[in-house]
Amino acid sequence: xxxxxxxxxxxxxxxxxxxxxxxxxxxxxxxxxxxxxxxxxxxxxxxxxxxxxxxxxxxxxxxxxxxxxxxxxxxxxxxxxxxxxxxxxxxxxxxxxxxxxxxxxxxxxxxxxxxxxxxxxxxxxxxxxxxxxxxxxxxxxxxxxxxxxxxxxxxxxxxxxxxxxxxxxxxxxxxxxxxxxxxxxxxxxxxxxxxxxxxxxxxxxxxxxxxxxxxxxxxxxxxxxxxxxxxxxxxxxxxxxxxxxxxxxxxxxxxxxxxxxxxxxxxxxxxxxxxxxxxxxxxxxxxxxxxxxxxxxxxxxxxxxxxxxxxxxxxxxxxxxxxxxxxxxxxxxxxxxxxxxxxxxxxxxxxxxxxxxxxxxxxxxxxxxxxxxxxxxxxxxxxxxxxxxxxxxxxxxxxxxxxxxxxxxxxxxxxxxxxxxxxxxxxxxxxxxx
Ligand SMILES: *[C@@H]1O[C@H](CO)[C@@H](O)[C@H](O)[C@H]1NC(C)=O
Ligand SMILES: *[C@@H]1O[C@H](CO)[C@@H](O)[C@H](O)[C@H]1NC(C)=O
Ligand SMILES: *[C@@H]1O[C@H](CO)[C@@H](O)[C@H](O)[C@H]1NC(C)=O
Ligand SMILES: *[C@@H]1O[C@H](CO)[C@@H](O)[C@H](O)[C@H]1NC(C)=O
Ligand SMILES: *[C@@H]1O[C@H](CO)[C@@H](O)[C@H](O)[C@H]1NC(C)=O
Numbered sequence: 001x002x003x004x005x006x007x008x009x010x011x012x013x014x015x016x017x018x019x020x021x022x023x024x025x026x027x028x029x030x031x032x033x034x035x036x037x038x039x040x041x042x043x044x045x046x047x048x049x050x051x052x053x054x055x056x057x058x059x060x061x062x063x064x065x066x067x068x069x070x071x072x073x074x075x076x077x078x079x080x081x082x083x084x085x086x087x088x089x090x091x092x093x094x095x096x097x098x099x100x101x102x103x104x105x106x107x108x109x110x111x112x113x114x115x116x117x118x119x120x121x122x123x124x125x126x127x128x129x130x131x132x133x134x135x136x137x138x139x140x141x142x143x144x145x146x147x148x149x150x151x152x153x154x155x156x157x158x159x160x161x162x163x164x165x166x167x168x169x170x171x172x173x174x175x176x177x178x179x180x181x182x183x184x185x186x187x188x189x190x191x192x193x194x195x196x197x198x199x200x201x202x203x204x205x206x207x208x209x210x211x212x213x214x215x216x217x218x219x220x221x222x223x224x225x226x227x228x229x230x231x232x233x234x235x236x237x238x239x240x241x242x243x244x245x246x247x248x249x250x251x252x253x254x255x256x257x258x259x260x261x262x263x264x265x266x267x268x269x270x271x272x273x274x275x276x277x278x279x280x281x282x283x284x285x286x287x288x289x290x291x292x293x294x295x296x297x298x299x300x301x302x303x304x305x306x307x308x309x310x311x312x313x314x315x316x317x318x319x320x321x322x323x324x325x326x327x328x329x330x331x332x333x334x335x336x337x338x339x340x341x342x343x344x345x346x347x348x349x350x351x352x353x354x355x356x357x358x359x360x361x362x363x364x365x366x367x368x369x370x371x372x373x374x375x376x377x378x379x380x381x382x383x384x385x386x387x388x389x390x391x392x393x394x395x396x397x398x399x400x401x402x403x404x405x406x407x408x409x410x411x412x413x414x415x416x417x418x419x420x421x422x423x424x425x426x427x428x429x430x431x432x433x434x
Contacts, residue, residue, distance in 0.1 A: 026184055026227075026249040084214050084247070087183040088196065089129030094121055094185070097214035099247070101312050104219035104276050105145070105165045106226075107173050107197030108212035115201040119211045126198055132180045135161045141195045142177055144220045151176070163197055171204020173197055173212070194226050216312070217276035218419075224249060230420040234312055235431035238378065238411050246434050251416070255434065259414050259427030264371035268422045273304025278417065280424060281369035282308040282403060285323070287330035288362025294323050299403050306401040310415070310424060314406040317380075318399025327364075331394055334362040340391050350393035355385065359392060366405070373426065379409050 083096045088108065095108040109116045111125040126132050134157060135142055137150035142161035151160040161177040175198045183190040199212060215222040216232070224232050229250040236245045248255075257263065269279040282299040285292050298320060301307035306320075319327060328349045332339060337351040337359060353359050364380045366373040383392050395408050414429035 090131040092183040095211045097212050098210045101216040104215035104217040104222040106214050107199045110198035117206045135177045137161045173199040173202045175200040231418045233416040235414040237431040259429040261428045263427045265423050265425040266368040266371035277309045280308045284367045286365040288334045290330050292326045308403040310405040316397045317406045317409045318397045318404045324398040348393040350391045353390040353392045355390050
């Protein structure tokens with residue numbers, strides 16, 4: 001059914017709950033599944049770029065203004081970066097959901113599943129859960145959905161909330177909005193009364209072994225919003241290593257301060273035209289000795305469009321074409337190595353280097369309002385040895401109008417979404433040692 005090689009990232013196991021005062025920290029470990037598959041570095045990077053492009057397509061058209069066909073960049077490469085494993089109901093039924101900071105609804109495929117895609121786990125069966133309840137269509141939760149209606153008694157239980165939630169790539173899920181207990185696998189900790197979509201009609205690009213999606217966006221239906229956490233964080237280990245990564249909800253301040261260096265903080269900006277995304281205020285980019293001549297307006301929101309977001313579900317940072325070309329050219333001019341002639345299918349810009357030379361690479365610095373993200377070499381270039389020679393590639397891609405900070409650039413960085421204070425903070429960290 002699912003080809004092993006196509007599954008990029010899975011989340012492994014365990015979650016530990018620690019009680020400190022009233023707040024419980026939820027810890028989840030994530031593992032980059034590509035790491036154990038013996039993929040050549042170039043192939044790994046190619047797959048990450050394809051996923052980043054597919055995700056950009058899914059997201060950019062979320063206002064339905066730029067429809068993108070499902071599977072445009074699919075090529076058998078899933079769009080998922082991380083799967084969260086949890087369980088819903090009493091007794092708990094396991095689900096595995098794509099972690100998505102670019103959407104809000106939590107949903108999983110649901111019996112009787114008249115139109116579902118294949119999944120590895122059994123479909124969630126609401127009829128066997130003793131704690132499940134339907135929501136009514138005049139509830140606040142139901143009214144918080146972009147598209148919802150009242151079930152008509154002919155097809156649905158009377159006055160229940162029926163949702164339709166669609167993504168920019170035309171993937172769509174329709175079903176009942178239900179409320180049930182969520183159990184975080186491992187520690188057996190559970191939270192009652194979480195609203196989620198029981199997806200009966202689900203269609204689109206779902207090829208990552210997921211049973212649904214867990215929205216981590218800023219809207220009221222997302223997992224962080226419903227759990228009413230003040231913050232959450234993630235810390236990704238090196239993508240080509242085997243060490244587990246971590247997601248924390250409501251983390252203690254002392255843990256966060258254990259990074260290696262000064263904590264940098266920048267405001268999280270709201271975009272009324274898209275209340276789900278985490279927008280940042282990016283001011284400029286420096287490559288080595290050169291602050292690029294990019295007007296700030298390249299990175300800012302223009303009447304609800306464009307702007308800069310941070311997205312844990314995107315692998316590679318993407319820049320608008322004009323900015324991308326400036327970065328690429330400044331990089332090439334400072335590294336001073338021959339350009340590898342382009343392969344039209346290759347999304348990366350690469351230079352040819354002497355074997356094992358570890359050539360000089362300029363710094364790449366992102367200047368945010370109030371914060372500087374100084375990327376270490378391994379967070380924006382990758383080096384591949386290939387038939388007796390070596391190539392050095394820029395791990396950034398050319399994208400649409402939205403600048404997206406992807407997770408490759410966040411390796412070994414503890415990134416905190418401070419929802420209470422509308423701030424994003426980050427600090428270099430050894431993510432396997434959190
Ligand atoms: C898909 O998920 C199932 C259930 O968690 C798991 O057993 C299986 O290994 C996964 N398949 C891949 C290819 O990761
Ligand atoms: C459906 O619910 C509405 C509002 O409670 C009620 O007025 C109506 O009679 C119900 N219809 C049926 C068929 O139960
Ligand atoms: C996260 O939020 C909780 C309250 O919800 C707070 O106690 C804790 O200090 C916050 N952690 C950080 C790192 O800001
Ligand atoms: C801004 O966007 C709104 C809604 O799309 C539109 O009605 C308005 O004309 C736009 N304003 C400008 C200055 O582009
Ligand atoms: C160019 O891309 C094709 C298709 O992916 C691949 O088979 C070929 O090896 C690539 N050529 C180089 C020089 O990388």
